[in-house]
Amino acid sequence: MASIVAVLLVAAAVQAFPSINTRQSITALTTSQIDQFTSYTYYASAGYCTNTQTLAWDCGTNCDANPEFKPYWFVGYDPNLDTVIVSHQGTNPSEIMPLITDADFFLTTLDSTLFPGISSDIEVHNGFGDAQASTATDVLAAVESAMSTYSTTSVTMVGHSLGAAITLLDSVYLPLWLPAGTTFTTIGYGLPRVGNQAFANYVDANLHLTHINNEEDPIPICPGMFLGFVHPAGEVHIEDSGEWAACPGQDNPSTQCIVGDVPEIWDGDESDHDGPYNGVEMGC
Template identity: 40%
Template sequence: MLSFSFLPFVCALLPLAQAAPLPLFGINFGESAATDGATSSVSQSTINSTLQRPGFFARAAYCETQSLQALTCGAPCDAISKIKILQAGGDGGEIPRFFVAQDPDSQTIVVAHQGTDPTNLLSDLNDVEVAQVAMNSTRFPSAAKGSLVHDGFQDTQGRTADLVLSTVKAALASSGYTRVLATGHSLGAAVATLDATMLRMQLPASVEVDSVVFGLPRVGNQPFADMIDALLPSFSHVTNQHDPVPDVPPRFLSFQHPAGELHITAVDAAGATATMVECPGQENSNCSEGNSLLDASVGNHLGPYFDGISFGSTECSA
């Protein structure tokens, strides 16, 4: 069932869909075919080793800054209790919550961003600005020719970008670490994708920049997606069953996902174990691209995904 806050956005897109040559949420309006490469299973051990920790970080980004800094936000903080918070902020609205941390277990500097809070109008408005704009040439100095991104996502990322970049640079220098991870859920996934792009362009080649995100909406156009594939070859975006968010903004508005989708087809009743497949190509009709609006589930967007990980401020304690 679609949430009330999501319905106005969908309804606003439907008139465009009727006049456009492309599909929306798996309903074909004349778009060129998506890829249909065969999927392959992702093992639970792979989920635990490569996706679990980014999921823990993305979940914790929803928690109030004060409790996060003190690591007293309940289960989200308990799961990452060994990290050192270097910077945290945001208001949960125009500036979604975020943090930069040092993770000694993985020898990584972590950047994590909060997703959309449907109860916060300012947060929703970040998602509604669907116009495509050129990438900021200062933050993205080597952006591929023709790369355009979602105006609202870039504006949101820009509100914390300079602080994120300076904090990451200082942390790499002081810790001696050579790896950075950018993660987030929903709107936070879009911001983290732009952060990872910025960090890859701004940091030395000797620093590994990875990004694992959850419930990612489409961020940019085809040249942008192609650039992500080349720039961040290990980029992964996890989609959960019939979550509608990965299908917005729709492809008929010239938005395109990069490669790297990992699609959850089922989660057990306890929310602990997920059945997941790897989806070759940028938009695979066997994965979230094949979803229908009629089956959309905002519950799938929030979770659980795996290992008991769900997203939202309700996961945090004061």
């Protein structure tokens, strides 16, 4: 399983994004709304870079897109935006596909030590859960340190592919430990399904999540719903036309959304997994 590379900072206020979770009909994002995701996309892409590149903030286009960023181990801070971001490394389709299609994975409860008070009804993919748990306390310490150093109360979490799955779990974990009044935003790209119905419901009730899928990417339709996995709300689907469609609800079956557009794995195209997301391809 790919290791986590970096925690970065993100680049826009929560209020700048459309209220995806509360939409009652499929609508197209405007060009300005789409453009507001671009800094986040670069930060997610930079998660693929090495520790050395990230700490020096010398990772080519991904770093050049956000030159004011100040990396801080797993945590970074942007003085212009006064925000901390956590960014996890993703992986390519050939490496993540076995994690979400082989018979070895299963749904399991969250670690009660890391997730105190979380209902035992909430279950997540065991592989994703193990990956998040392996660095959870380190990530928390880094975020706490960055928040204290830069006197900020905003945390944004981004990731692509496997990184998006780990990021989503961090988005459940960190609010349990960080001070009241901290604001959180989560943006995932090519997000696979992470947990069961109770998990999706919890995310919808407690997080501000947007998960962006590109065209016929098959990763977001795995693991299958028939195995008990459910996507939270907050989907944005990039259609072949280039339109970004805001899809309300959980696993919206419309052909404008990923479940309807890619009903089976063989209907998908793995080459769509890395993007482009408004011109940005994932990878360092």
